[in-house]
Amino acid sequence: MKSARSFSSLNLSTDQQWKYLTEHDPKFEGQRKLKIEGKELVSVPLRVFGLEGLQVLEMSPERESCLRYRMELIPREISHLRSLTLLYMDSNNLKEIPAEIGTLSNLERLTLSNNRLTSLPPEIGGLEKLHSLHLANNNFTELPAQVCQLRHLTFLDVSDNQISTLPPSIQHLQKLETLLMLFNSLEQLPGNVCLLRNLRTLWLGYNHLRALPENFGALVNLDWGNNYCSCNFEGNPLVRPPQEVCGGGPGVIREYFASPYRALGE
Template identity: 30%
Template sequence: MTQSPLVRLFRGNPKSLNLSGKKLLQVPPPIVQMQSLVALEAKNNRLTSLPEFISVLEMLEVLNLGNNEFENLPAVLQYLKNLTKLHFFGNLLQNLNPSVLSNMKQLTFLNLNKNFLTDLPPEISRLESLQVLSVCNNKLQQFPSQICTLPNLHELHASHNQLESLPLEIGFLQQLKKLYLCQNKIKELPEGLGKLRQLFLLDIAGNELRIFPTEMHNVPLKELYCEANPLLEEMPVHSVQEEEILSLKELSARLVMKEVKDKTSNIRHRIRHFKGMRELLSQASKCSVCSDAFLNTWLECVKFDLKINKCNSAFIPVRALLCSYKCFNSEGHNYYGVAFP
């Protein structure tokens, strides 16, 4: 009797099995006999669930379930303790089961492209081994701040979503090397982006960005894609304002911050007893011209001086903060005030 191609797939004791494009409605039960299986390809089928017996595949490291009809992450995934790569693109996911995510601690690669996700649960932080996360072509509006606690994340792919901002804590992703954010609705990048000292590729094309963070010069970018953004352009306009009136709070804060720099100052030694004052001053900014500290943003400026390879623009607008019009009107700097039409 001639055996069908599907039956022949289960002969022997293979390390990998390819069930892709078989029009499967369910995973064939004989797979339980293949407990040494390391990689299972089952993309391009019509699967909607995984049976409990999949949990016997304790050696499984790679699982590809792309282009199926799953509406949820199967609960059985949490029992595959050696699973390191999971492809789940092109399904019908609207949310992610937090309990499943919490138990996939060995996962290093997760592909969730082309689903219907509107958010990611805080439990994404439990994927402590994750190096690559891809969530392109979903409906994400924001990332949870907990995503910034992933200690080993090297690549984050989130193009073609509805993101309007990034978490302020993004600077904690110290291992991040590639960040893909094209075709979203991002209007402003957080200042923490300047702390990503491993980042060499940033794709922010096709957003609503006007200016880059102040510390972009600290990011070792080799590739920057920023076309199709309403970036500020260099159009010098003379400023007639020469002085300003500071509030009593601002004047006091500036005086205290100046005194704190003096090691012999009584204020420097007394301030340690005032927690509220320390917290307030910790939010201070540094003037890009005179380097003095100030509390509230007084004058937002821009400098066109960051050259990045492979960027369509020779220079990009980088934010700078100045403490006064005195600094702004001083000579020898290349900062421009931001004027809105």
């Protein structure tokens, strides 16, 4: 394992315009971190993957350089970084993720938003410690089934894709507390989502939903009477129940579906 000193001595300045930080970043409480950025960043120097003790690797550009950030591939040598707990790869030009990502058994947080992904490798389902996965603003048309194997997930963001369906296996994400699905193409929310009893935040705005599952009221932790942003339906053509009922919270929705007269008012 590399020492903290070897992190400080890593010289990347000859490659491009690099920045690097080590464990001195207070945000990560002494974890060994490397941040790489550059306006013309296309690939990562392979010697980065010799830092076997690296715990946090950040390869997401600063906002002002996004338009020129063109990394398309994560090198397979990523598998050498077995100590990684946090991997940030937002706002690149990634079209695929290598199977070797599945070897990062200590990974807890993976951010891949703002790329060009349409699928994930099956191996990603083996990341048993992963609890936070960010996939917003990619090109997914369905939620990858392997995501539903990540049974320790507490946070999942797949907003701003073209997802039209959710697999029945989503019910396996029993620890999920936050599910963000704004700006997709959902026409139906499967009842299996309502088995995720730990959900505290569910954002469904700007889809094509006309109805909610009849068991939606079982999501009792979505109490937007106390937390108005815990659930979001805005931008959906909901009629069952109508928007004014949805605004009342899960208890009111549960009463709506329990009423024998509900069909008469629709």
